[in-house]
Amino acid sequence: GAVVSQHPSRVICKSGTSVKIECRSLDFQATTMFWYRQFPKKSLMLMATSNEGSKATYEQGVEKDKFLINHASLTLSTLTVTSAHPEDSSFYICSARVTNRGDTEAFFGQGTRLTVV
Amino acid sequence: DQQVKQNSPSLSVQEGRISILNCDYTNSMFDYFLWYKKYPAEGPTFLISISSIKDKNEDGRFTVFLNKSAKHLSLHIVPSQPGDSAVYFCAASKETSGSRLTFGEGTQLTVNP
Numbered sequence: 001g002a003v004v005s006q007h008p009s010r011v012i013c014k015s016g017t018s019v020k021i022e023c024r025s026l027d028f029q030a031t032t033m034f035w036y037r038q039f040p041k042k043s044l045m046l047m048a049t050s051n052e053g054s055k056a057t058y059e060q061g062v063e064k065d066k067f068l069i070n071h072a073s074l075t076l077s078t079l080t081v082t083s084a085h086p087e088d089s090s091f092y093i094c095s096a097r098v099t100n101r102g103d104t105e106a107f108f109g110q111g112t113r114l115t116v117v
Numbered sequence: 118d119q120q121v122k123q124n125s126p127s128l129s130v131q132e133g134r135i136s137i138l139n140c141d142y143t144n145s146m147f148d149y150f151l152w153y154k155k156y157p158a159e160g161p162t163f164l165i166s167i168s169s170i171k172d173k174n175e176d177g178r179f180t181v182f183l184n185k186s187a188k189h190l191s192l193h194i195v196p197s198q199p200g201d202s203a204v205y206f207c208a209a210s211k212e213t214s215g216s217r218l219t220f221g222e223g224t225q226l227t228v229n230p
Contacts, residue, residue, distance in 0.1 A: 004160075006160065009158075010158075034217060034218070036220075041126075042222065042223075043121075043206070043220045043221060043222040043223060044161070044206065044218075044220045045220075046217065046218070046219070049217060091158070093160050093161070095160075095218075106151075106163075106218060107163070108153075108160035108161045108162070108163075109160050110159055110160045111158065111159055111160045113158055
């Protein structure tokens with residue numbers, strides 16, 4: 001199957017700093033990527049849809065100035081958590097749709113565990 | 118508004134027996150359903166999917182059943198193996214939204230040797 005690589009897998013940062021998470025599609029081009037957040041013992045919540053060459057579409061309640069998304073190429077989307085606070089600590093996961101496929105299957109990255117201290 | 122629900126947070130079965138994980142949805146616009154398996158600190162791994170035009174899809178030990186009238190789907194794993202122990206997420210999408218998935222809360226499956 002298609003491979004989506006997410007980096008870093010784990011990051012610890014100080015409160016007030018910014019953290020960038022990368023999501024790469026390794027063997028296919030992805031015009032659309034999705035960013036999810038998972039709270040402990042909770043479902044994966046869609047944060048935003050990242051569109052190559054255009055602005056991301058954020059879900060209701062997600063601060064776009066807080067979670068900056070850049071999809072500069074067909075193989076890379078980045079999520080930057082700006083001015084991170086302890087409540088931003090979570091597990092962030094990206095996914096991508098294979099552009100040439102007719103189905104709606106999404107492939108997921110390995111996830112990033114963010115801890116803000 | 119939780120459009121996809123997995124009412125059982127956990128399930129424990131004996132190795133070799135059948136595991137049945139359930140999922141209900143409320144949005145009748147959903148037309149594609151998927152099951153993912155997830156280990157801690159990892160991204161979800163796709164297991165099996167089903168389109169709304171079908172009522173059953175089978176792949177090895179995994180079978181997904183869809184009951185559109187009841188807005189209910191289930192994942193059957195038989196025989197269950199200890200390596201199947203993980204959190205299972207049900208997800209749904211609308212064809213027009215691409216791979217924008219709505220997930221259930223997940224069910225922790227534990228298969229005991």
